[in-house]
Amino acid sequence: MNDYKIPAQTRIGHVHLKVSNLQQSLDFYSGLLGFEKMQLYGDQAAFISAGGYHHHIGLNTWQSKGAPRGPEYAPGLFHTAILYPERKDLAIILQRLIDEKYPITGASDHGVSEAIYLDDPDGNGVELYWDRPEEEWPKDDNGEIEMFTRRLDIEGLLALAK
Template sequence: MSYTVPPQTRIGHVHLKVSDLQRSLDFYCGLLGFELMVTYGDQAAFISAGSYHHHIGLNTWHSKGMPPAPVNTAGLYHVAILYPERKDLAAIYKRLTEAGAQFTGFADHGVSEALYLNDPDGNGLELYWDRPKEEWPVDENGGLNMYTERLNLSDLLQELNR
């Protein structure tokens, strides 16, 4: 029997294994701007946007002091963090650039624009915003036509002047 997940379903949070909790808090809270909601000693922390109980859990339960997971193995590819407006994406791009962050890529996917980088443990992050649904590209049959093209970073930064 076929089953379709309800359309209101959302992915509520992600829990990441990290090797150094404070270093991860410095990155996620200090640089990206998430709020620290609660810690469990020096082993776990839960962080949020907008005072939600948590969007991201960070823990060292099985990973304290360990190296990043090998790239060429099964596992998490990246966590995608959705920003509400294009201007918000421009602001975090500027902040990260000024902090000397190393990006791994930039893309215009038609439905969204995205920045890619890794956290201090090598966990991939996609920071993005979605275009309004009525602007999403469609093919001749009306199907979604996502793509990957070069993101115009100069144009993105112009959002900060509007």
């Protein structure tokens, strides 16, 4: 049983979130972050994507309409990570968050990636990030990836947004 490895080409296809207010979530994910609405199921669910895919994120109120935020220290999803294709794309969304005065909860350089952290309207964590090219990933003396958490060069990143 320990020798099974998932195929290397496997990807996480989408995330489906229970939300308390569909319009508020659409305002965040589509209005602020720029995801396209692909399909609405009345006022109960929406499927949104980047680039016309059927959906990267599903939002629904089927079991959560009007519910309060879950407790911070309960088991569950820590964050949804949204991968941007280029560093400049991360810079542009960071500038947009700043311009819209949307609260950012963190920013880190992980060696393999640079990331901005925030919460959606229901308190679900969201990571916006880009991956450095694999040949730039930090490695230890044995050639193993050596991730870390350091201060993100926000000024350098924002310079790309101009």
